[in-house]
Amino acid sequence: MGLFVEVVKAKGFRGAAEAIGIPNSTLSRRISGLEKAIGLRLLHRTxxxxxxxxxxxxxxxxCKRIVEEARLAHEQLGEMLAQPSGVLRVSLPVDFAVTYLAPLIAEFAGLYPGIxxxxxxxxxxxxxxxxxxxxAIxxxxxxxxxxIARQLASLESHLYASPGYLERAGEPHKPSDLEKHECFSISKAGAGFWTLRDGKHTAKISVGGRFTxxxxxxxxxxxxxxxxxxLVPAEVVADDLAGGQLRRxxxxxxxxxxxxxxxxxxxxxPAKTQRFIEFLRERLEP
Known part of the structure; x- marks a missing residue:
């Protein structure tokens, strides 16, 4: 199709062959093959x-209509990539989304009003x-x-407690001290143990309390x-730390x-999903 259009626009095989960069005989043979495939003569040759x-x-x-439609489709695709649109369906972890991702989602929504x-x-x-x-995040x-899993960040967890709790129960200074404290345990595999590191040592501590x-x-x-x-990432308790409700x-x-x-x-x-993942990676990376 494209070769036929070039021949018509050039008003001859020689000019079209030079523009396309193929031998004149090859171009003529391909147009003849096109006519045989269609079953109709398309050109009078002199x-x-x-x-x-x-x-x-x-x-x-x-052919011209098809070429124009392809050009318009290419332009529309470029616009979609430049300004993604449509419904973005995302599954998010409840607490992390509410306490940390919410402002990032708001910022992303401002950048892409079509989503x-x-x-x-x-x-x-x-x-x-x-x-x-x-x-899903x-x-x-x-x-x-x-x-397919794309890592966005790696969040380091730290130990936090309220001033009121520490005043009542005392402050732990080493991992083994935690065995005497009320420690919140997450209800999943591995619950009941915390693995802690100080850069030189690793300690696996049995922890427990009244709440799972x-x-x-x-x-x-x-x-x-x-x-x-x-024991949570600092991003989860940022507001509590700033307000003094918790301290490390x-x-x-x-x-x-x-x-x-x-x-x-x-x-x-799709572009909307790519941009969302790229945006979160940029914001979450240290």
């Missing part, structure tokens, strides 16, 4: 010039294959190796109410860094 047959005129007009958001905050692991989500190691919870947000809130010690304890020690991932079903992502 020694000096070519002329379109009636069928050739119809075919040429159709609307369907945000699902739930502790359950959504099915990215069977449910209509574009991406998850904390911790990915569980499904069949999905599946919500980081509730643990944080109970810690501000003088109920115990929590045992500052030389920290937990194992917690990775944050963007999980998708495929690597072939």
């Amino acid at each position: 020694t000096r010039k070519i002329e379109l047959t009636e069928a050739g005129k119809i075919y040429f007009e159709r 609307t958001f369907d945000l699902d905050l739930t502790p359950r692991r959504v099915d990215l294959v069977g449910e209509p989500f574009d991406v 998850r904390m911790g190691q990915p569980e499904d190796s069949q999905l 919870i599946n919500s980081v947000g509730l643990m944080r809130r109970l810690a501000t109410l003088d109920m115990g010690i929590v 304890v045992m500052p030389a020690w920290h937990g194992v860094p917690m990775p944050v991932y963007a999980i998708t079903e495929t690597r072939l992502l």
